Amino acid sequence: MLRLVPMRRRRRRRPPRALRARPRPRPRRLREGPPRPRPPLRPPLAIKVIHKDKILQYGMAEQLMREISAMKTLRHPNVLELYDVMASRSKIYLAMELAGGGDLFSRIAAGGRLPEDAARHFFRQLVSAVAFCHSRGVCHRDLKPENLLLLDVDGSPLPTLKVADFGLSAPLAGCLLRTACGTPAYTAPEVLRKRGYDGRKADAWSCGVVLYVLLAGFLPFLDDDIIRMHKKMLRGDFRCPPWLSADARRVLTGLLDPIPIAGRRSRSLRRRRGSRSARSREVCRNPRRSGRGRRRRRRRRRRRRR
Incomplete structure (x- = not known):
């Protein structure tokens, strides 16, 4: 007997993609109004x-x-x-x-001492940053050229200085600090005495050493023996190079004063920031005050030398 088997329907093969009819693109609608602002590019x-x-x-x-x-x-x-x-x-x-210009130490090591205009440019930025940190209740305690980074800015002949490495910073809580820390060549004399010190005045001393390195190209209390170097720092025994101007010598003498009680460091920093009015008012109220302070400092230095 014959058996009827239902036949399967053959599937219709689809043409390849190249031969298919592409759909018509939809017309784009023109947006009315100004174009959307692009998001700003993030700095590296x-x-x-x-x-x-x-x-x-x-x-x-x-x-x-x-x-x-x-x-x-x-x-x-x-x-x-x-x-x-x-x-x-x-x-x-x-x-x-990202500060792609390296640090200030590498710049000095490669090119030597800086001209006074370039040193003034970097020192003003350093003093501005340190004064801001002190106003926010933070003292750095490790200021040195290795921790001062440089950022190249378009259209400026000199890079911008950036203070970094706050690992040894401490809050200014109104009391004296006791921890002796920092780099020995940039440490203030009162830190070496281990009797308690003001973090702001210690930072001012470090700023003075940095300024000396910028102008001279070497450390002010340079010595092979670290003990003799500390003795020079305690006495304030340093000499300014002959090529420095009178203003630069005056600022260095005020910042590298081994007696922090005299307050010459903070005054010198204030002068660099441009606020001389407070200093002039104080002298006008008591004209003999500045002379008395100088005599006291001389007496203290004589006693220390003895």
Whole structure:
């Protein structure tokens, strides 16, 4: 017997993509009004990678927290900006402003001492940043050319200075600091005495040493033996090079005063910032005050030499 089997329908093959009819593009609607502003481009960042095991190994957790808290509160054109802090299981990432010009120490080591105009340019920015930090209740305590970064700016012959590395910073709580820290060549004499010191005056001393290095190309209390170098710093035994101007010598003499009680460091910083009115008012109220201060300083220096 014949058996009827239903026939399967053949599927209609679709033509290849190249032969298919493309849909007509929809007409674009012209948007009325001004075009949308493009989002601003983010500046390039520098990522500082810190390993957690090394922080625990060397006991740097407190130092890292101090640096992060200080940089978060400081927003100044001459202070390196901290954008964000991220962490993983083994590392900590600090997203910071990128200063592609290197540091000030490399610039001096490559080209020698700077002209007085260039040194004045960098020193003004340094004093502005340090004064802002002090107004926000933070003292740096480790100011040196290695921690002063440079940022190249279009249209400017000289780069912009950025203060970085707040790992040794401390809050100004109205009391004297006791921790002796910082680089030995840039440390203030009162820090070496270990009797308590004012962080603002210690920063002013470091600014004076930085200014001397900018103008001379070497340290003011340079010595192979660190003990003899500290003795020179305690006595204030340094000489200005003959090519320095009278204004530069006056500023250096005020900043590198080994006796912080005299207050000449803060006055010298105020002069560099341009606020001379407070100094002139004080002298006008008591004309003999400046003369008495000089005599007292001379007596103290004589006693120390004895």
